Amino acid sequence: MTNWYKVGKVVNTHGVRGEVRVISTTDFADERYAIGTSLMIRHEGQKEEFPVEVRHHRRHKNFDLLQFEGYHSINDVEKFKGATLYVSEELLKELDEGEFYYHEIIGCLVITEEGTELGKIKEIIETGANDVWVVQRIGGGKDILLPYIEDVIKDINIEEKIIRVHLMEGLVE
Template sequence: MNSLSNLLDNKISVAKIVNSHGVHGEVKIVPFTNVKDVITNLEEVLLYNTSTRNFFFSKVLQVKPLNKFFVLNLRGIKDMDEAKKMIGYEVFIDKKDLPSLNSEEYYWYEILDSEVYYEDGEYVGKVEEIIQTGANDVISIKNLEDDKEVLIPMTDHYIIELKKEDKSIIVKKIEWYENGTNQAD
C-alpha cells in the first residue's frame, strides 16, 4: 500500500479550494500559478487537506474562469454541502503534466527553497515565499542565522542568474539593503 508521502511524490500543488460555488457541487479554487493552462487543462487531480491529511482522487469534469479564481466541477461532488466539505483541500497534479516553459519562465516550486547569493558571493538566504504583486513576482528570502528577511523583485534588473536545476539564484543587492536596513529612504 502506498503511503501518503509516496502519493505526493512527483506531484505539485497548483491550487486550493476556497469555497463552494452554486448548488450543484462546484468548487472555487485560487490558483498557485499564473500559467492558466495548468488550471484549464486539469483532468485528474489528487485533492489533499494538509490539516486533516485526508485525500482522494477525482476527475475534473469542467473548468471555468471566474475573475482571479477558477470554478471546478469534480466527479463525486454532487451538491453544495459536499463542496463545502472540500474547502481547504489543495489540488495536486503530476509534475509531468505541467506545461513546458521556456528557459526564462519558472514554476514556483522550482525556486522555493533556492539558495540566494549576492553577485559578490555573499549569502543572502533561502527563498521562503513568492509574492505576487501584479507588476512582477517578489521573492522573500530568509536567512536563518540572523532571522532577516530580504525582498527582491523577480526582474531582469535584480536577478543576475537563476539556476532552477541547482536551486540557486544570484541577485543584485538593492541599494537600501546595503546600509543594513530594509527601509527605503
C-alpha cells in the same frame, strides 16, 4: 512514486452545484484545470487524499471556479474548503529557456553578487506587474521581498538551487 505539485488552494465553495473557489498558484490555469484533467486534493498535514477529475472550469473575479466529476452539490465539496490542489508531475510540460515552475524556485539559496548568502526562497507572491520572491533569511529576521525583475535577479541555476541577486538600495533593511 508520482510527485505532486501545488497548483492552487480551495478557499470556499461557490453556489450550490458543487463548485469550489480556488486561488491558483499556477501560470497555466487553463491547462491545469482543463476538462478531464486529473488533480489531487489534500488538506495540509493530513494523509487523506481525494483524486478528482475536472468537470468544469471558469474564471470569476480573481478566482478559478472548478467543478469535479461526481461532486454535484455543495454538500459534496464542503470538505475541500482549505485544502490544496495538486497536479501530477507527469502533466507538467517542458518550459522554454528562462522559464521556471514555482517548485523549482522555492527552496533555492539566494546569494548576492558578492557571494553573501541571504536565505532561501520560501514563497512566490503574484502581483500585477511582476512576481515577488519571499526570502527567509538565514539566522532569522524579517523576510526579504525580491521583485522578479532583471535589475535584481541576475542568475538562476536550478540544478545547483542557487539564485544570484543584485540588492538594489532599499530592498534589505
